[in-house]
Amino acid sequence: MAVMTFAGAALKNFFSKPVTTKYPAEPAEYKERTRGHIEISIDDCIGCGMCTRCCPCGTLSIDKIKGTWTINRFDCIACGFCVEKCPKKCLTMVAGYQTPDGEKETVTYTKSPEVLEAEAKQREEMAKKAAEAKKAAEAKKAAEAAKAAEEKKPEG
């Protein structure tokens, strides 16, 4: 049994720099892959809702018409599943952890007015087109019915 086996390590400690860093004073170093929190480039979002459906803790919600994407960062477990699932790759994991707070507040991201306007216009156009297509289909159906009735007449 040896005595003072730790003396070397203890002595080395006296004359070496501290291993720890003074964190809030000195900024922390983050790795490239660090899963700190989720960021969204909201204007690229198509509002498919894939992220809200795949989230294991149900912390995300989305409103396609208003163009908003809401997250409760205190419920988010930063697993990165939504980032993996996003078809437009507009979600990313970036460094920096959620700071503590007294209340669990949600954060809402809204699309820029230009994008919202463009989207509303697109929706209107699509609705118009759909209405036209529906009208055309109805007219075609009516014409076909009339034709069928006409063909039926001489026989009667």
Added chain:
Amino acid sequence: MGKRSVIPYGPQHPVLPEPIHLDLVLEDEKIVDVLPSIGFIHRGLEKLTEKRDFNQMVYVTERVCGICSFGHGYGYCDTVEHIMNIEVPDRAKFLRTIWFELSRLHSHLLWAGLMADAFGFENLFYQCWRVREKVLDVIELTTGGRVIFSVNKVGGVLKDITPEMQKAILEMLDYVEKETKVLEKTFMNDYTVQSRMKGVGVLTKEQAHALGCAGPFARASGIATDMRMRGYAAYGELDMEPIISNDGDCYGRCEVRIGEIYQSIDLIRQAIDKLPDGELAAVVKGNPNGEYFMRIEQPRGEADYYIKGNGTPNLDRMRVRTPTFANLAGLCEVLKGADYADVGILAVTIDPCISCTER
């Protein structure tokens, strides 16, 4: 016969990292009986399978426990893959092995620190955790999380370990090996450390076998049980032997775990050396339908997973048997006849993970 008294120990106790309650029946300073009770940290994660689909459950299972996080995620994914007959690519298997061993490395270094803290050697505790920090840095570099990896998915892995990262891992291993040799000298040879560990809490091979102990706790009593020898993931292609000790006391458990630090270092080196090229994940189609039982070796011992799927995205049942649950019976056995002052050390030598046990 001395006067008997009951002393409650835990769930909040300076030595215990997690909540477990022991009612110690003392006769003077000797313990004659122990009544353990758990249930302070139950979260109902197994029940959650009914609400979350099987892909979301990967992330839930990972959060069963902080330290064995990767093992739980892996055990769950492997079980579901067996049910769905998915052939995982070789590269994914090797990557999983590397991450599994990294998690074992940091778990054992954490344990060494807690052990040093339990017998009052705080400086040694700092040194162990200083070394562990390098392992955590590498884990963050490769996976993005320090403790929760989130790299597993049903069918394979999400992230790759690039050649630069492999280099960083190998450099870290050299550092950890060098530093562990210094720590080992103190743990294994120091007079004061030995006076707290040698001959304390002896569990014979027969007792360990009868009580169904698992992992390093059983290996320290001379039972060569190591689920890695089954050859899941890429363990079948790596050279390894279970590390055992015949002492059966705290010193033996410490010896086994320090031996396993070197074993993990060796396994990671082998895995990086043999890392094949290829895909990271297989394509997953459909939902799990059927049941499977899986046994894996967590840092703390053998963990069992039972999963039953019914053909829908939600599983019928998930059950996890964790190593600490198996070792609690052994803990109660070694506590009988021990000194009251040794309870802290003995509780730490089973490497208790109560979060795992209660889920």
